[in-house]
Amino acid sequence: MTGRPSERPPSPGEARAWGWLAHLRDGGTTAWSSWSGTAEPGARVLPGAQHLELVRRLNLQARTDVGPTARPDPALVERVLAASPPGRGRPELDLVGVVPDRGWGLAPVDPTLLPRPELVRLASVLLAEDVLAAGGGRDASPVQPPPRRRLARRRPSVAGDPWLVDAARTQVHAAGHRLGHPDAGVLVLGADLATMIADTWTARAFACRGRLTGWEAWVRQLPERDLLPRGADPVGTAHARTALRAGLAGRVSDPDTRGVNVVLDPALLPGLLRVRSLDAPPAVPADAVELARRVSATLALRVPQERGRHLMRTVFLGRVAGLPGPPLGVPAELHRWVHRRSQRLRRELADSRYPVHGRPGRLVSGPVALARRESAEPDEGGVLATALRLLTGTERSATGPAAGSATAPHSDPHRPLDPHHPHGLQGGTPR
Amino acid sequence: MSARVLLHVGTPKTGTSYLQDVLWRSRPALEAAGVLYPADRFDAHFLAALDLMDLPWGGLEAEAVGRWEQLAAQVRAFEGTSIISHEILATATRTQAARALADLGQGDGTDIHVLISVRDLARQIPAEWQETIKHRATLSYATFLTDLRSAERSTRVSSWFWAAQEIPAILERWGQDLPPENIHLVTVPPPGADRGLLWRRFAEAFELDGIDLDLAADRANASLGVPEAALVRRINLAATGVVPPPDYRELVRELLAHRTLSARSGSPRLSLPPDVHPWAVELWGTWEAEIADRGYDVVGDLADLHPGPAPTRWADPDSPRESQVSAAAVEALTALLVEGVRLRESEARLHRELAETRHELHRALDRPGRRFKERTLRYVRRSRVGRKVHAAYRRVLRRR
Structure with missing residues (x-):
């Protein structure tokens, strides 16, 4: 995230970065190194390079899984841009070409070259928030206790x-x-x-x-x-x-x-x-x-x-x-x-x-x-x-190369079915 | 809503433990003076910082859930001046810093001041390596220095070090929405300065003068010399996979490092190697220009942060003098023996107590009729009906 005192006009690099952010918010998929458009600053600071690249990957994933005009939910995009990268001592990264060499700070990065785990780390924060929200939030009631024991039902x-x-x-x-x-x-x-x-x-x-x-x-x-x-x-x-x-x-x-x-x-x-x-x-x-x-x-x-x-x-x-x-x-x-x-x-x-x-x-x-x-x-x-498909909600409809073409839930082919039950029971049948 | 918040965000190894101990012990005196140090336990602000920054910390994070919100709520509910202090806040990202300031009332009329205590790199770098070693690490000093100078900062050690020690970056993250006069740098005096000078600077920055504080605090991070640090590293190499973390914490970090080895005097002190020293001086030059340009309030003198002249004599902790290491090892062994004796005495006492308890239990159970009752119960429980009757009997007993 690159800071910019409000009274100073944006540098050419900053204007390019703001333009890229607007492009990504519109569902664009152009990589940072190929981007040349500019825009006025939309906020006081730019999001980190890992945030911007994750938005681009989400846009790409939505297009791959749904169609060429598809784009992720704008609310999801804003959540990505506002998220904190987890982990010890890992700050928001600056985009190469935006921040001059100041002699200190982490070197700016080309977001396309970011290691995948860096993006997964950020995505996992959002997924954890999704899981928490779907489960009723932080203060939801505690886990349900098991059923009460009944006198004549002795199970091991x-x-x-x-x-x-x-x-x-x-x-x-x-x-x-x-x-x-x-x-x-x-x-x-x-x-x-x-x-x-x-x-x-x-x-x-x-x-x-x-x-x-x-x-x-x-x-x-x-x-x-x-x-x-x-x-x-x-x-x-x-x-x-x-x-x-x-x-x-x-x-x-x-x-x-x-x-x-x-x-x-x-x-x-x-x-x-x-x-x-x-x-x-x-x-x-x-x-x-x-x-x-x-x-x-x-x-x-x-x-x-x-x-x-x-x-x-x-x-x-x-x-x-x-x-x-x-x-x-x-x-x-x-x-x-x-x-x-x-x-x-x-x-x-x-x-x-x-x-x-x-x-x-x-x-x-x-x-x-x-x-x-x-x-x-x-x-x-x-x-x-x-992670991207879970965030965009396309994990069950994915047709892209990484996810294969299956759409319906299935059991592990190595877990043979119980012959007495339509869905079977996993077990250790010799392979 | 707090009228004023003093938020001390680091850096590590700058006397923060002493400051926090004084504040913790002096809560009543502070409150009488209209100052809140909101803490229900000594490490309350540490837990809140872990919570704010989503940091795992050897299992302590489980105790940290919800701690930041609690702390911020206490601050917002207080109408005077509140003080928050923990050095790992230095590592907060820009997003986390912005959230922290907003939670503490920024934008709602609260006057927020960020304070940072800082020390020169020539002392901070060896101190951080030593701290790493005291946390079970095995990396050599040379590797540590190479990691720090790598532009990628890809290792855990280097990314953490710079997040916690790179002063211009920390101030940029925390000061993004504050006027420069609300940012205060407290410089640690150079070696050889008056021992009370740092506290006087803290007192000035936190406006504690005139409050009757308990200054007898003893919680300070002691430092190791070269042979002692080398010894702990060798212990780590041999014992990290054998000694579980909680035992390591008690026996190596507390007993050996803090209570035994750091009390030794006369050992050569850890310092920067002569070939690395110019790099630290050059780096400080770029930082100094940046910091001076921003117009922060400096309590002390920026010149205190110059790494000083290169050492004329330097002791390498990767190749220490063996006679010094063995002398330190003998003291360490002696301390462990004394601890062993204490534990043996404790074990013997527990054995005695256990034997007495067993004897009492045996006497209590060995009453006439007990064997008959046991035989009857076994007989009854052989049948389904008997088991049901016994279960019903137990339920009745429980209800009584």
Whole structure:
């Protein structure tokens, strides 16, 4: 944002920048380097280069997705221009050719050359505001408690793969039932290891826990430490829940594993939870998961974590579930480690005394199946395209190159359907 | 609506902690003099700044939600002079600064003054590196200096440093809608000056003279010497992945850096290398011309901000004298041993208390009939009907 004392006439560079701003407000898509028109100043200060470039990208996206005369909502454009870029020490950037070299300050930039994450950072602020507004604002009532427990309906608690757990819990609660009766035991939900790792990360991205390391760094440190995250370690989770139950029952020295069941076959889960059927967990493309991480980080600064998590898993998830694009997947260089580790996990499960519903072999992620699986790591271009489409509201009608041509919500092709239910239930069927 | 707001926006490492501690301790005296320092806890303004600027800060941001609005509302509701002070406000963007000023009553008749305390780059740059090191960083001094001199400022360290220390840019962001006479620069006196001079300048800028303030505040950021900083960096290299952040904060930053190593005397002080010093002098030249041209109110002297002559002797924290580092390490180890002894004593005391509690619990539970009751309960709960009866019994007990 370039400041200009009100009594001084604009320099040629400033007049050009004001002209570009007017052009962008009219839905223009000309890049700054190709722009030559001028205009009188419309305010005291110019917005930052990242703000102006984001408006240009929104204009481009609207044209691509809707038609050559389409343009984003003018109110959205004004919100972009007034937004603060988030993050530590990142100010509004000046346009190259507007500000002379003063010997101090950040060097002016050509906005077309700005790194995509810079634009995604700004877009994530607006998306977080959208999520908050759609969820009733900062002061809306707290998250709804689960249904009241009823005497004759003893349903177990669920643990394990957090994406599966959340989907199951949400649906059972929505049907008016409550999970977690103290006498009904625990179901530890699992799938193949690669899916559980991706699910764990997806759940974290939607958890509104503040700033998180990106997927690429996070997943690559797993083999370095040879550790599994809790959500991808059903045996570890089963041990922890057994110890917890023993502690509550005052039998720390004699833990009883009978109440803890490991569920690997998703088709068996509705019966174990005493419901007719369960839908598959929502499928979210890798780019949208990465965007969720960024939006979560901003939202965590505006609302308490529990409410932020609720908003992310209802409002934001509702907007990105079923969007086209490959789901999050473990990178190819880790396939051998995942395969080895999943075999170890199967052995650990076999050595434990927990009842298992489904073949233990479902835990194993085979290298061939992993190589064939259609999955991806987040791509900055895709993340930006998703952010732009969510802002313009064209995420479901997109026909542009980054979004593919699908329009209707769909489930992850790697999450096979429950044969007993039209929408099916996600599970760890061997791939 | 406040008649007047004094907004102190930085910069870090300029005696701000001491000033804030004095203001915090002296709230009653200030209020009696018609001055509000609106804070319900020492770091209230820090949390408000985090909230205003959407800054994550190691989990503290969760406590900051809504804090800026609260602070601004307190200021607007007060009719005298209000003081707000936190150094990270220096990093606010132009949009955030404009919002802050509007929230505090700009445009509604409130007389807003922005104050900034500033110190020369020859002391600020080493001080910021040292602060970075005390926050678990492992980057060398040479890398830090290279990052700072990079035009892109693409690293987290360099973008933060310049956001917090580039005086003309900070003043441009905060002063965009204020007349220059409402912007006040408080300069930190040069090395060797009278120790009370900085406080007298603060008192003049904030118009605190004549108020009976509690000046016995002890919250000041102590500084490390070259071998001590090198030692902390080596500890970071070895322990960052092993020691969780809350333990690091307590054991390394507080115990070692602040309470032990910064108390050592005689170590060479951190300073700019002779080959970097001319760059700092040149940079100050461009800043000085810009600042002088804008006509701000200067409390002190702009000449205080000149980096001074290049040091004739310079100690490199990346290649410190090993004998000095080992002497510092021995003191650090001793401090950790003393802390270890204290924790062992505490652990032994807790073990004793736990054993006594267990004994009492055992005596309380080991009453006649308890085993019979347990056996009966197990028997009853084998059947569905029994479980229902037991659940109903528990509900009745809960209601009593």
